[in-house]
Amino acid sequence: MGDAVNAVVNPAAPHAFDGLADRYTALMATPWQRLRHRLITANLDRHLTAAHRSWLDVGAGDGLLAADLAAQGRRVTLLEPAADLRAAARQRLTAAGLIERCDIVAGTVDDVPRLVARRAPLGLSLHNVLEYVPDAVGALAACLRPLPSGCLVSVVVGNPYGQLLAAAARGADPADLLDQLRSGTLTVGLDGHRFTRPALPLEELAGLMRAAGLRVLGSYGVRVLNDVLAAAPSGSGADPDAVFALDLAAGQDPVLSRTGRYLQLVGQRP
Numbered sequence: 001m002g003d004a005v006n007a008v009v010n011p012a013a014p015h016a017f018d019g020l021a022d023r024y025t026a027l028m029a030t031p032w033q034r035l036r037h038r039l040i041t042a043n044l045d046r047h048l049t050a051a052h053r054s055w056l057d058v059g060a061g062d063g064l065l066a067a068d069l070a071a072q073g074r075r076v077t078l079l080e081p082a083a084d085l086r087a088a089a090r091q092r093l094t095a096a097g098l099i100e101r102c103d104i105v106a107g108t109v110d111d112v113p114r115l116v117a118r119r120a121p122l123g124l125s126l127h128n129v130l131e132y133v134p135d136a137v138g139a140l141a142a143c144l145r146p147l148p149s150g151c152l153v154s155v156v157v158g159n160p161y162g163q164l165l166a167a168a169a170r171g172a173d174p175a176d177l178l179d180q181l182r183s184g185t186l187t188v189g190l191d192g193h194r195f196t197r198p199a200l201p202l203e204e205l206a207g208l209m210r211a212a213g214l215r216v217l218g219s220y221g222v223r224v225l226n227d228v229l230a231a232a233p234s235g236s237g238a239d240p241d242a243v244f245a246l247d248l249a250a251g252q253d254p255v256l257s258r259t260g261r262y263l264q265l266v267g268q269r270p
């Protein structure tokens, strides 16, 4: 998912990020990943209320989102298969004085129904996790089915159109870009050893949420213009707040949002 960190991510491994916490947290500190997080949380904030007082973050990584949610006073369960990412999350939440509001649980998407039955969370996030799950469609349905009434859901997936545009802006070979366009696949994983997965298109994702009984409240593109701007010789010097304002607006534009590097859908069980 990053552009500057070299690491081996084995798609066949059950937990593709295990043992990579140092590299992963370094990646999360890059300007483009900080922008991603800022945009995702700004989109989510449009729908969050005090009623969403308990949250389950599936594939919680190093706890960045969990820290934001806990700082807002919510009770957060972090579900994360990679032991060293769980340790990084614990460190972050402890340092921020938020650990008392959080439970860090070892497990995968397969454990969501069991956790939901026990904790009845009023919010659930699946941010760039479905890309690493063998059966993304089945996993999403299984996560959504047991959610209680009023539960808010935020799903983020990679978008092949955003990847294509960013690669074009960086001057990729047109023949390679054409292959990429025709394949309809998404390239995921950390830099160095990426792998391709079938993309989960926006309409299919929205359809799966509706089929699970959710109302789709918001649809956003995440990082629409940043990656194009950053490819220009002067691009990396742009004011981060100006780029954030631009990409927040572009991510809500009905046409431009379709070209975001990531797609975010927010829904709610009535």
Ligand SMILES: C[S@@+](CC[C@H](N)C(=O)[O-])C[C@H]1O[C@@H](n2cnc3c(N)ncnc32)[C@H](O)[C@@H]1O
Pocket: 001, 014, 015, 016, 017, 018, 058, 059, 060, 061, 062, 064, 079, 080, 081, 082, 085, 107, 108, 109, 110, 126, 127, 128, 129, 132, 133
């Ligand atoms: C790209 S990272 C995203 C982390 C975090 N959600 C974020 O948006 O910053 C993917 C995360 O999914 C986790 N993961 C991989 N396979 C998983 C599975 N089967 N179930 C749950 N999480 C998984 C990884 O360990 C990693 O933390």
